[in-house]
Amino acid sequence: MTNFKIFSSEPAAGVRISFYEPHFFDQVCGLYRIVFGADAAVAFQARWNWAQQDNLCPGETPKWVLLAGERVIGFLATIPLHYRMVGRDVLAHTPCDYMVHPDYRFHGIKLMREFFRTCDNCVACDEIPATIKVTKWLGAKQAGVLQRYAKVLDARALRRGRFRAVPDSLWRVGTLGLRWYDSVRAVTSGSNLPVETVHEFDERSDLFFEQVSRNIPASVMKDCRFLNWRYGLGSPHSNRGIGVITNANGELQGYVIFYSAEHPPQTGYLLDLQVMPGVADSIANSLLNYALECLRRSGAWVVQFHRLSSPHAVPQQILQDNGFVARNTHQFLVKIRDESLREQVLQQENWMYSFGDSESSHAIV
């Protein structure tokens, strides 16, 4: 990363950008409330320490405020992560919690420009058109698309419009039918391999990542340290579930991480699902079944999974066979300073990337 600017300003405008300092915190939270609403602001405050102070590179976590006088009217934070790109360890930043007061929306460009001036490498996943447009204009390229899939677990999720009048008893029957279908499919497709529940990641995931990344040109450095930070204490998803499948030697063959949102409508998220390259589809199928059953028990009505279309992701066919339906997309954006890496990291088939790796997943509570 280039040196952080302590302060830069455009005095002609009266709106200036400044490096974030702790005394801005209350104003930043207040701005978050104005821009994203009260519930989102509570979640933002709750994940602050985890995201900004206790991340894996706390000394490499620049963030800025926009000031009109002494008033904070904009904010942009970053999440630094190590990536394995073409065999090399590369630090890249993700812009996050980007916001500008509605009366000062022109000035949002300044924050993003400061981000790109400061951070050599950027990896971002976004669905907000304005943010995508600014990010691309400042040089990031679309490296791929994360397709969101949804699967209904509880038939009441379909209760809308003319179906509102359908009595509860029929919805219960529908839900039982969905459950029965999944159970039968698990048996007939051989997708009922034993899945071990674990509470945190251990050195088996280091070995797993080393083996997987040999075949994959680009990925977040998803070792034990990353996984235990991303899904550990203080994380917005610390009450996630984890299931793993191991071989006869106790080596990890795949894992799934899932989370049930606390706020209605009851939505479950498959934040990560990875299998060792070349293993049978029954591994991914069994992990998927295990997660779906856990989410169903936790009360989720719908489950979402975001898939980057790459040979290193769970095959699309598995999702379709399990009743997942394609919905909207997030764009996967990358900017890398080192030209020798660019060609490879701008191709989505070279990536292993999960929704849980992205900053977009952090706001889910």
Next chain:
Amino acid sequence: MTVLEIIRTFISENLIKDHNLSINENVQLIEDGYLTSLQTIELVMFLEDRFQFEIDPELVNEENFRTLGSIAELVQSRTEVR
């Protein structure tokens, strides 16, 4: 059509989407909230495409985008440079 008229037409037809709104050369586009960051990027992309030059991100600031007149000046100065 002059540069100013081309910019005015683009803003009123594509960004503000109010054909009846008269934006004169001196209307404060940023101060009065006509241009958000997204709209500015759309305008920049249009200008780059229409006038065949690149606008450095550093030039996208309040001074250059304050009014229709200042945007037209920016375009003219860039096209003259070539």
